[in-house]
Amino acid sequence: MQKIIISIFMIMAALTGCEGIYSGQEFKIYEHEEPEGSQLPEIPEIGKKGIGKTTKDSDWSSKVSKLKIHWHYTWGNNLSIKEPDNVDYVPMIWGKNSIDEAKVDDLKTLRDEGKINFLLGFNEPDGEKQSNMTVAEAIEIWPLLEEVGVPLGSPAVVGIDNEWLTEFMAQVDANGLRVDFICVHKYGGPNAQGFLNKLDEVYAKYGLPIWITEFGVGDWKATTLEEHKYTPEQVLAFMQELLPELEDRSYIHRYAWFPAEQDHIALKTSALWDAEGVLTPLGEFYANFEPNDLIGPGKDDLVGPDELNPNSIVVNGGFESGVLDPWQGFKNGVSEIEPYAGLYCGNIRKKDGSLYQVVEVEPGATYEITFYGQWAEYSENTFNVVVKEETGDKAILLKEPIEANENGWTKNQVTFTASQETQVRLVWYKGKLKPAFPPFYLDNVECVKVE
Incomplete structure (x- = not known):
């Protein structure tokens, strides 16, 4: 030394x-x-x-x-x-x-x-x-x-x-x-x-x-x-x-x-x-008190690559309110354990559980969903992100396997096209399997209309 x-x-x-x-x-x-x-x-x-x-x-x-x-x-x-x-x-x-x-x-x-x-x-x-x-x-x-x-x-x-x-x-x-x-x-x-x-x-x-x-x-x-x-x-x-x-x-x-x-x-x-x-x-x-008088103004109008898009139709997609609302589901919560960004992330607990949110969509429009996922520990199994109609026939519009591991956050990006229904449900659901699912973390969820 x-x-x-x-x-x-x-x-x-x-x-x-x-x-x-x-x-x-x-x-x-x-x-x-x-x-x-x-x-x-x-x-x-x-x-x-x-x-x-x-x-x-x-x-x-x-x-x-x-x-x-x-x-x-x-x-x-x-x-x-x-x-x-x-x-x-x-x-x-x-x-x-x-x-x-x-x-x-x-x-x-x-x-x-x-x-x-x-x-x-x-x-x-x-x-x-x-x-x-x-x-x-x-x-x-x-x-x-x-x-x-x-x-x-x-x-x-x-x-x-x-x-x-x-x-x-x-x-x-x-x-x-x-x-x-x-x-x-x-x-x-x-x-x-x-x-x-x-x-x-x-x-x-x-x-x-x-x-x-x-x-x-x-x-x-x-x-x-x-x-x-x-x-x-x-x-x-x-x-x-x-x-x-x-x-x-x-x-x-x-x-x-x-x-x-x-x-x-x-x-x-x-x-x-x-x-x-x-x-x-x-x-x-x-x-x-001891001000930095030369600090620049805020840049709220810019959109960074790791920040939530203001045009997203998902509410509380970063869970930064500290509560789930308007997210729903079962065996879930808000966690402070190493979120992707900010102070909080969503959490689906061990074994089975879900997080979902109902959002308004434009009939016939295409939307891109972006989210980050991480397992609390190694999981042999995976599960799907699902988009389904909230009304009408409740048809499934999207069902895609989630990419995630226990070593860090993984970005997922999928697209779907809305039917003639004006509401869809975005679902992250893991069921009962053997071996049981470990806890799953979800953060920075966005759903943006593709122009």
Whole structure:
């Protein structure tokens, strides 16, 4: 191991290619252990304030822009064409199925083009409903993340620090691996000083810069919105006290408030936008605190290759509402386990089960269905996506085998032509077979009329 010093300086070309955004007069220097033979690029220093925001809402780009943040991540690793200019996009390897050699090559290309400068590690691997990994599994995969060749953040555990992260960092040292900064999450009461004290402890323990990739004020005992005990005024006071302290602590390199919705029982008063997408008083303060005044406007009108088509007749095709409606079926649900994009995906449970949605179609028109599927584990059998008339003779218009495996998301694309009926049912149904089907995940479902 050799000790190196990374100079973090401002250089616009490394961000978006647009000149004049960051002047480069200040340098941030910190030390960390680096394996022999590894060379990391020089990294631009930008503001600390960021946001984690998925790309499934049609107006996500404008929302990111209006927050005047300096950096943005999506819990995924696909750089969208809708990313506002002059923002540092930071990819994440969410879980064990999020990376392979092909993904490493893709990220290296983004690195070489100056489009990414950092990489975030696994999301809450100690959580059963999150990436759900053992330390041994994470350590086995970690060299692939290092191979991308940019400063690399640790897995972010459930909470600021725990036994999982302690063991992981011990194994990093024992195996000569690399972690360049510690990622943490924190959702507690509105006690700014208690939060800061815990951050100080984590820095003293690991001696590495810290990124707070999720934080907010949560009431986890509340079971209804009415029971939530923290007021918007309390949360705003917490943010007003905390953020200047995060800016003053040199070891805090970045932070990102978690943008919960107002209907989130535990986090409703931490919302940055109201139901109409207008900034709350909390959101206004966050936007105007240490703002990136050179952030570009939102690019909501563009359509990226991995984003839901606004012309799709499927409602909630990305399951990003967090609930199934208007999806129907049986033995199903919404899952947070490594979605294709965003925070959620659909789930058909073990053995038999289904997901379906009834949509309006134009008689005689041709439609293209696109969706992504993944098995929870190896399956000997497969099943079909079916399109059938909802009324009339209820004739089957399409029946095609689904392509999917347990190693990652597989894109499926099929077409059908509507009959004279105006409603059809799009069905993903797996029956009872031996051996039994494992759980199946479904995401980013679209059905678009072919012109």
